[in-house]
Amino acid sequence: MSVLIVIPARYASSRYPGKPLAVLTGASGESRTLVERSWRAAQAVQGVDRVVVATDDPRIQKEAEGFGAEVVMTAESCANGTERCADALARLGGGYDIVVNLQGDAPLTPHWFVEDLVEGLRQAPDKGLATPVLRCEGAMLNSLLADRKAGRVGGTTAVFGQDNNALYFSKEVIPFTSHSYGDADPTPVFHHVGVYAYRPDALEAYPDWSVGPLETLEGLEQLRFLENGRKILCVEVESRGREFWELNNPEDVPVIEAMMRKMGHN
Numbered sequence: 001m002s003v004l005i006v007i008p009a010r011y012a013s014s015r016y017p018g019k020p021l022a023v024l025t026g027a028s029g030e031s032r033t034l035v036e037r038s039w040r041a042a043q044a045v046q047g048v049d050r051v052v053v054a055t056d057d058p059r060i061q062k063e064a065e066g067f068g069a070e071v072v073m074t075a076e077s078c079a080n081g082t083e084r085c086a087d088a089l090a091r092l093g094g095g096y097d098i099v100v101n102l103q104g105d106a107p108l109t110p111h112w113f114v115e116d117l118v119e120g121l122r123q124a125p126d127k128g129l130a131t132p133v134l135r136c137e138g139a140m141l142n143s144l145l146a147d148r149k150a151g152r153v154g155g156t157t158a159v160f161g162q163d164n165n166a167l168y169f170s171k172e173v174i175p176f177t178s179h180s181y182g183d184a185d186p187t188p189v190f191h192h193v194g195v196y197a198y199r200p201d202a203l204e205a206y207p208d209w210s211v212g213p214l215e216t217l218e219g220l221e222q223l224r225f226l227e228n229g230r231k232i233l234c235v236e237v238e239s240r241g242r243e244f245w246e247l248n249n250p251e252d253v254p255v256i257e258a259m260m261r262k263m264g265h266n
Contacts, residue, residue: 001097001098001122002049002095002096002097002098003047003048003049003050003096003097003098003099003100003118004048004049004050004051004052004089004092004096004098004099004100005042005045005048005050005051005052005099005100005102005114006052006053006054006072006084006085006088006089006099006100006101006102007035007038007039007042007051007052007053007054007069007102007103007104008054008055008074008078008080008081008084008085008088008101008103008104009035009038009053009054009055009057009060009064009104010055010056010057010078010081010084011055011056011057011059011060012057016247016248016249016250018059019034019104019105019247020033020034020035020038020055020060020063020104021033021034021035021059021060021063022034022247022250022253024037024107024247024253024256024257024260025257025260026257026260026261026265026266027260027261027263027264027265027266028266030266032067033063034104034105034107034247035053035060035063035064035069035104036063036064036067036069037107038102038103038104038105038106038107038109039051039053039064039067039069040107041102041106041107041108041109041111042102042114044111045100045111045114045115046111046115047115047118048100049096050070050096051069051070052069052070052071052072052088052092053069053070053071053072053104054071054072054074054084054085054087054088055071055072055073055074055084056073056074056075056076056078056084061073072088072091072092073091074087074088074091075087079211079221080221081101081103081221082101082196082198082203082206082221082222082224083206083207083221085099085101085196085198085203086203086204086206086207087207089200089203089204090204094200096200097199097200098118098121098122098197098198098199099197099198099199099200099203100114100117100118100195100196100197100198101195101196101197101198102114102195103194103195105194105246105247105248106193106194106195106244106246106247107247107256108242108243108244108245108256108259108260108265109193109195109244110239110240110242110244112237112238112240113132113134113193113195113237114195114197116132116235116237117130117131117132117195117197117235117237118197120197120233120235121197121199121233121235124233127199127231127232127233128198128199128201128202128203128225128230128231129196129197129198129199129202129222129225129230129231129232129233130196130197130232130233130234130235131158131166131192131193131195131196131197131222131232131233131234131235132192132193132195132234132235132236132237133158133160133190133191133192133193133234133235133236133237134190134191134193134236134237134238134239134244135186135187135189135190135191135236136157136186136187136189136190136191137181137183137184137185137186137187137239138181138182138183138184138185138187139183139184140191140244141173141181141187141189142181142183143155143245144157144173144189144191145173148172148173152248152249152251153171153219153248153249154171154248154249154252155191155192155245155246155248156169156170156171156191156192156194156220157169157170157171157172157173157174157189157190157191157192158190158191158192158234159174159175159190160190160234164233164234164235164236165231165232165233165234166222166226166231166232166233166234168223168226169192169218169220169222169223169226170218170220171218171219171220173189174189175188175189177189190234190236191244193237193244194246196222202225202230206224206225209224209227209228211224212224212227212228213227214226214227215227242263243259243262243263245259
């Protein structure tokens with residue numbers, strides 16, 4: 001099966017304008033933009049045929065081409081990363097069995113998250129879409145709760161059934177738990193990792209669907225699939241001791257940089 005990774009990169013983020021060009025400094029003191037670090041993360045994934053950055057902004061295009069990425073210029077009208085991936089696939093002429101949306105705000109995404117995700121979709125021929133979920137340890141859960149208490153929209157959580165089909169995704173911390181956990185304790189909360197693997201027919205259908213009330217309220221693009229009766233396979237991934245966090249707000253920059261230093265991530 002041929003695999004395409006698309007890194008959608010939008011300059012006009014409402015929460016963090018210019019986010020793809022935010023600079024992160026690694027353990028060695030070397031500074032690279034978020035979009036470059038996301039591209040480097042994609043390059044580490046095994047079994048991928050092509051990696052492209054999809055954007056509508058010439059500033060991001062210039063930066064991406066400067067570090068050697070292939071860039072696909074997409075329409076300004078793309079409302080989210082999934083629409084941008086669909087646009088990029090159409091402009092590339094299709095020809096791929098699986099398209100991975102590696103959102104450009106997760107430079108710490110380990111390669112095995114994406115590899116396990118692609119394998120999960122390969123083994124589920126009846127599914128059009130899969131996404132990874134990571135069981136929160138106490139420290140991650142406390143970070144999510146701290147964001148919400150401070151009024152920040154941080155990571156997304158997911159709940160799914162025994163068949164691993166998603167029931168819901170939310171920027172609130174779900175399910176509710178009143179239990180207190182130690183930093184290393186496993187919890188019943190799953191952090192949704194912002195990566196998607198689509199079969200082309202599911203991706204191509206997405207832009208034609210209307211935006212539903214849940215997608216509007218939560219600001220989560222994957223809810224359009226659920227609101228249109230499509231199943232989303234949740235693939236549980238393992239951290240293997242690696243810390244994971246997404247860059248959602250400017251306050252996340254020092255958090256991610258600290259994680260990079262701790263892991264020796266340059």
